[in-house]
Amino acid sequence: MKHHLAAILTATAAGLTLLATGGATAASAAPDPIQQKIDKVLAEHPGGTQTSKNTIAWQNGDVILTLAGQNAKGVQAAAAAPCPDGRFCLFNDANFGGDFVSFRDRLCDNRIINLPSFNFNDKTSSWANNTDFDVDVWSDIGAGGPRLFQMFTFTESAGLPKNLNDRASSLNCF
Ligand SMILES: [Ca+2]
Helix, strand or coil, rough: CCHHHHHHHHHHHHHHHHHHHHHHHCCCCCCCCCHHHHHHHHHHCCEEEEEECCEEEEEHHCCCECCEECCCCCEEECCCCCCCCCEEEEECCCCCEEEEEEHHHHHCCCEEEEEHHHHCCCCCCCECCCCCCCCEEEECCEEHHHHHHHEECEEECCCCCCCCCCCCCCEEEE
């Protein structure tokens, strides 16, 4: 009997918890598009960790993908953050807009960085390089295909010409 009573109390408590959170659950039932996108990127690009509402980090933060926020009308709520010191950044839109991926300068030991690993293949439309290193940008993974352009130390481009736009697939910095 004692056991039975405990079971009832537990069941009642669970019911109360459900009641207490029912409103909040209903209010947040509409899927958050940014979280949905985060979940998709995490599932498809192993090794990433969500580090805020709209960022994913790989390799202990050496690589960070930032998803652009949108308001209810689907308009970007804020301009993309400027590329931080000591990092170089690729932006999905011209004028440093949209989603962007940033890379810490300590990656610049001439290794090759493949952009499909970070959900950024064939997307780059503007860039900024706030590191002491130069970066080569390639049309295929593995520094393959023609070299599309170079991002010299402490330079930036607010827009790529049509023949280079949305083509970058890998890079190396040195
Ligand atoms: Ca783009």
